[in-house]
Amino acid sequence: NAGVTQTPKFQVLKTGQSMTLQCAQDMNHEYMSWYRQDPGMGLRLIHYSVGAGITDQGEVPNGYNVSRSTTEDFPLRLLSAAPSQTSVYFCASRPTGALNQPQHFGDGTRLSIL
Amino acid sequence: KNQVEQSPQSLIILEGKNCTLQCNYTVSPFSNLRWYKQDTGRGPVSLTIMTFSENTKSNGRYTATLDADTKQSSLHITASQLSDSASYICVVSAISYGNNRLAFGKGNQVVVIP
Numbered sequence: 001n002a003g004v005t006q007t008p009k010f011q012v013l014k015t016g017q018s019m020t021l022q023c024a025q026d027m028n029h030e031y032m033s034w035y036r037q038d039p040g041m042g043l044r045l046i047h048y049s050v051g052a053g054i055t056d057q058g059e060v061p062n063g064y065n066v067s068r069s070t071t072e073d074f075p076l077r078l079l080s081a082a083p084s085q086t087s088v089y090f091c092a093s094r095p096t097g098a099l100n101q102p103q104h105f106g107d108g109t110r111l112s113i114l
Numbered sequence: 115k116n117q118v119e120q121s122p123q124s125l126i127i128l129e130g131k132n133c134t135l136q137c138n139y140t141v142s143p144f145s146n147l148r149w150y151k152q153d154t155g156r157g158p159v160s161l162t163i164m165t166f167s168e169n170t171k172s173n174g175r176y177t178a179t180l181d182a183d184t185k186q187s188s189l190h191i192t193a194s195q196l197s198d199s200a201s202y203i204c205v206v207s208a209i210s211y212g213n214n215r216l217a218f219g220k221g222n223q224v225v226v227i228p
Contacts, residue, residue: 040220100165105158107157
């Protein structure tokens with residue numbers, strides 16, 4: 001049981017490049033989400049999904065797109081990378097409706113935009 | 115203004131000693147409060163979850179308390195070990211219009227030294 005798997009672990013991009021951060025979970029969780037973690041700040045929600053085909057914006061969605069074609073996968077796309085998007089990105093999942101269940105986090109993707 | 119405030123921001127403790135971390139929140143309507151442990155370079159992992167009716171919850175050497183009246187929580191680490199060196203994140207959940215909203219603290223950075 002791998003839990004939540006994020007790839008790549010590290011990435012360096014140039015300003016204006018695009019890329020996709022991958023997230024996959026094998027726990028059959030309906031709810032998946034993306035966060036960014038910056039120094040001196042708490043985790044901030046970018047986008048989330050309550051099931052395949054359903055996505056919604058979080059606190060800081062600008063510059064990011066998501067899609068949810070399957071229960072297992074929830075990729076995060078940077079359309080045109082900017083230095084302000086340098087951060088550590090975490091994907092998380094939990095069962096929908098299980099509000100007292102914790103989120104399971106991946107180990108993050110460390111992204112640097114030059 | 116962050117709705118979840120954690121203190122101290124960081125602390126150094128000797129191996130074998132106890133320590134207590136604080137979390138104050140203003141999030142409402144309150145649903146539950148969780149403490150996560152985040153090792154360097156890893157994703158957060160849940161330690162405890164407490165609902166409104168619970169005022170203490172233990173997980174091994176970790177004991178969390180909750181005072182929903184004063185909106186305060188603490189995480190007590192007993193007989194600290196080197197492996198306790200990590201960031202401890204307080205996360206408060208609110209239910210708003212049927213959606214679960216999470217507010218993250220910035221974390222307490224704990225360093226255990228031999």
